[in-house]
Each structure stands twice: as C-alpha cells, then as structure tokens.
Amino acid sequence: MTFLQEKTLAAQVRSDFPILNERVHDKPLVYLDNAATSQKPIAVLDALRHYYEHDNANVHRGAHTLSARATDAYEGARDKVAAFVNAASRQEIVYTRNASEAINIVAYAWGLNNLQAGDEIILTVMEHHSNLVPWQLIAARTGAVIKHVQLNEEEGLDFEHFKSLLSEKTKLVSVVYVSNTLGCINPVHEICTEAHKVGARVLIDACQAVPHMQVDVQAIDCDWLVASGHKMCAPTGIGFLYGKLDVLRSMPPFFGGGEMIADVYLDHSTYADLPHKFEAGTPAIAEAIALGAAVDYLTNIGMDKIHAYEEELTAHLFQRLAEIPNLRIYGTKPDARGRGRAALASFTAGELHPHDLSTLLDHEGIAIRSGHHCTQPLHRLLNAPGSARASLYFYNTHEEIDQFIEALKSTIEFFSGMMN
Known part of the structure; x- marks a missing residue:
C-alpha cells in the first residue's frame, strides 16, 4: 500500500x-505513549455506556432479562477474543484484570504445583517486571533456579544463548513477544519449538504484540499467552490469559469465591469448568464487553x-x-x-x-x-x-x-x- x-x-x-x-x-x-496505554475509540466508549445504561446486572445464574443480556454480551466478548488470537476453544480464554494478574495465575496455580528445587526457569534480561517478579517469588518458594537469556550484538534476543540454556532441568520458559524498551520482535514460535523438545512449558507476554500484529496462539504453539486490554483500545482493568485446554485443566484454581465453584459444602467445594474456574467473584463485566468492542474495532480495520x-x-x-x-x-x-x-x-x-x-x-x-x-x-x-x-x-x-x-x-x- x-x-x-x-x-x-x-x-x-x-x-x-x-x-x-x-x-x-x-x-x-x-x-506518543502508546506502549504504556492506547487511547479508546468511540465504539469502546459506547459499549461501556450502553452496558451501564441498558444492561447493568450481574452475569451468570440470573434469571431476569438484564442478567441474560449482560451474560450474553460478556460471554460474547470471550468468543471475540478467542477468535482474535485463534484459540482452539473459547474455554481457553480467561478474563483477568491485566497481564500481570494473568502471569501470577500461571505462577501460583501452575508454578507452585509443578516446580521444585533444582528445576530451571528461563526468562530474558529484557522482561517487564511483571514477568520477572512473580517467577522470583515462585523460585524463592520452590527452590527453582532462574536463568536469563542475554542480548546479542544488535541488542535483540540471543537465540543461540537461549538454546544453550535449555536442558532436561528446564521446566518453564517465559518470554516477551515484543520488548517494550528494545522494540525487538522475538521468535516466539521457534522458542516454543525448542522449549517443547526438552519438555518445558512456555508462557508468552504478548502485551506489545496483540495490539499491533496478527497473533495466532495455535501457530505459535505456546502453552500460555497473556495480554492487557488497555494497550489494545480497550479499558483499563481487563486483560486475558490464553492457555491450552489440557494445561488449564491441570491447574488448580488460584482465586477462591463466587462464580468459580460448582458446589460448596462446609468442608469442601467442587469447581466450575473452564474458564470460570479461574474467574472468582463478580467480574469486570463492562470492561470485558468493551474489550470485545475493541476486538471488533481492530478486526474491522x-x-x-x-x-x-x-x-x-x-x-x-x-x-x-x-x-x-x-x-x-x-x-x-x-x-x-x-x-x-x-x-x-x-x-x-x-x-x-x-x-x-x-x-x-x-x-x-x-x-x-x-x-x-x-x-x-x-x-x-x-x-x-x-x-x-x-x-x-x-x-x-x-x-x-x-x-x-x-x-x-x-x-x-x-x-x-x-x-x-
């Protein structure tokens, strides 16, 4: 063009x-501060206003009309996000407050239950604090060891150094798709391919990728991917965690409370199916609906x-x-x-x-x-x-x-x- x-x-x-x-x-x-947060189009602002003016009610389980309309819009937005990143199932999309919360869900629901002393976590030196601090906390509690991929001469990711760090001890690789400081676009598909060869799981921080390019989680073949709505024309307070269905099913809940349960007894509880197992409490309903509007807006362009x-x-x-x-x-x-x-x-x-x-x-x-x-x-x-x-x-x-x-x-x- x-x-x-x-x-x-x-x-x-x-x-x-x-x-x-x-x-x-x-x-x-x-x-020119779009890496920190994007601005919001009228379509997104209208979606927020419409919900509060016409459909304001809590989602799920409600029998009245407003609740049904709110639920349809809320879950419809999940379908839009799933299609936007080409998830294999809508159940693979978990709403979160932001990407930081999404990473913490993986860190605590998966990391605490799968990492032990001597296991290795591979990060990079370019990671955002939200993809460093959670793993530092988990490593301190499990005895896992964190290793960091260095930069190459062009100040991008040193892929050969990454491959040299992989071993049978590697249990997790968590890397940024696009660096918010260096601007480099990392070879996430190749990273997943090499990590899976040694049996490691891979999390991709796609906050700076999802708003700017086509992201296909099935083509990347990552185990998890996270993004924040506010960087992709949606409101603050909403983001999402993508996870492969079998991986999410293997993870226990992180938050407990309403919405994420099937049945509750005085001495034990059973949990809802995906994705609601990870969505405790009243969610950010309007923000999720507006995230769907943002996805529509970007898709239409x-x-x-x-x-x-x-x-x-x-x-x-x-x-x-x-x-x-x-x-x-x-x-x-x-x-x-x-x-x-x-x-x-x-x-x-x-x-x-x-x-x-x-x-x-x-x-x-x-x-x-x-x-x-x-x-x-x-x-x-x-x-x-x-x-x-x-x-x-x-x-x-x-x-x-x-x-x-x-x-x-x-x-x-x-x-x-x-x-x-």
Whole structure:
C-alpha cells in the first residue's frame, strides 16, 4: 500500500478517538505513549455506556432479562477474543484484570504445583517486571533456579544463548513477544519449538504484540499467552490469559469465591469448568464487553493493515531520529521499510535526563514516556539509568512524528546551550 492510501486510513481512524482533539499547554496533543496505554475509540466508549445504561446486572445464574443480556454480551466478548488470537476453544480464554494478574495465575496455580528445587526457569534480561517478579517469588518458594537469556550484538534476543540454556532441568520458559524498551520482535514460535523438545512449558507476554500484529496462539504453539486490554483500545482493568485446554485443566484454581465453584459444602467445594474456574467473584463485566468492542474495532480495520501502516511509521520515525546527533537508540534497528521491530524508540540524548526531556516536550503538547519502563534490569545492563520512549499506534501520523522530531531537536539544543 502506498503512503497516501495509509495516510487516508489514519485520517479516517483519528476521528474515532475524541481524546486526540485535546490540547495540552494550549498545543494540539501529540500522543506518543502508546506502549504504556492506547487511547479508546468511540465504539469502546459506547459499549461501556450502553452496558451501564441498558444492561447493568450481574452475569451468570440470573434469571431476569438484564442478567441474560449482560451474560450474553460478556460471554460474547470471550468468543471475540478467542477468535482474535485463534484459540482452539473459547474455554481457553480467561478474563483477568491485566497481564500481570494473568502471569501470577500461571505462577501460583501452575508454578507452585509443578516446580521444585533444582528445576530451571528461563526468562530474558529484557522482561517487564511483571514477568520477572512473580517467577522470583515462585523460585524463592520452590527452590527453582532462574536463568536469563542475554542480548546479542544488535541488542535483540540471543537465540543461540537461549538454546544453550535449555536442558532436561528446564521446566518453564517465559518470554516477551515484543520488548517494550528494545522494540525487538522475538521468535516466539521457534522458542516454543525448542522449549517443547526438552519438555518445558512456555508462557508468552504478548502485551506489545496483540495490539499491533496478527497473533495466532495455535501457530505459535505456546502453552500460555497473556495480554492487557488497555494497550489494545480497550479499558483499563481487563486483560486475558490464553492457555491450552489440557494445561488449564491441570491447574488448580488460584482465586477462591463466587462464580468459580460448582458446589460448596462446609468442608469442601467442587469447581466450575473452564474458564470460570479461574474467574472468582463478580467480574469486570463492562470492561470485558468493551474489550470485545475493541476486538471488533481492530478486526474491522484489519491487523495486517495496522501492522503495515505501523511499519511505515517506524521507517519514518527512525529516518528522522537519524538526523539528531549523539542520540543513543536502544534495540534492534528496522530495515528501510520499517520492518523487523516494533513502532517505538527508546533513547537517551547525552547528559540530558529523560525526565527533563519528556517534561519539556509535554509543554509542546507531545506525550512520551520517560523512566525505566518497568525494565530496570535491562537498563542496568545497558548502563542507562532510564530512557525516553516514543511509541506509535495506527492513529498516529507522519506529521506528528515530524512535530516530535522538531521539538526534540529544539529541546536538545536548548539544554546544550545551557550546558555550554
């Protein structure tokens, strides 16, 4: 597709996001913090409002009309999510508050019951804290040993090092699909293939993948995959855990309470079938329904179209960043067409602190992220106390990238003048 065709697409979808009309410090908002959270289209906002205005009732077991309508919408959204990631069954999709909760369910429901002293867990040095801390806690309780895959010379995942860590002691591999700091896209299918050869289970953190590209859990052949709704145009407070049916059936419940039971007695209980075994208590009904609306919205645009446009934005972003001297950009580099990495760039600009940089850019209406992006170990490895990060989504434009670059140049020049 040509630039003009995709630019027309961007213009069409921008009208679906009211917040993009906001002004910040009396400047038009340029929102480049999409790796932290995406903005929400009108269709998603309408789904939330519709539920509360027309169908507000608790789901399951209710005999009245509102409960039936709420249940249909809630479970219908699960069907949409299952189709979106090509799960083999709707029972393989468990609603969670976020990806962190999904990882913790696997850590405690599977990890505590399957790991023991001497077993090995393989993570990577680029993992988000939500895919590090739970396994550290489980390792401390079980005696399992954590090993970390290092970076290669291009600051991507060292696949050969990963293979060298695998052994009969490996019981779990848990890796990020797309790094929220380095932007690298990891070979998750190949990782699953190699891990399964030694009998290990594999969890994929797909928070930065599901919103931006077609994700097929059956093609990847992972045992679990997690994602957060708020990064894919859905509200906060909703995410999902995908798990292979046999793996989820082998796991005991993590949370106990209402909804996840079959029968309760004073001295014991039996549990509901999947996926409700892992969904205790009144769920985030409106948020789940709105997640389904977000899936519809993304599907109607087409994930292939979104991914292709983001590649074009990535190419433009990196071409413009290359104009700025002494800018240290972390992670693998895209090719000339923007392929090979995610649509984000984490960087440092000499002695200029990332927080100062982002604060000054905010005064120009430009929203970027600064800090360690929940990857403190990675930043230590890179010898960086933090970084600035600009992250794109399909509603961003070439012009917004240009505005960001010009403001970035001016900010760096301003600080350079002060230091001199």
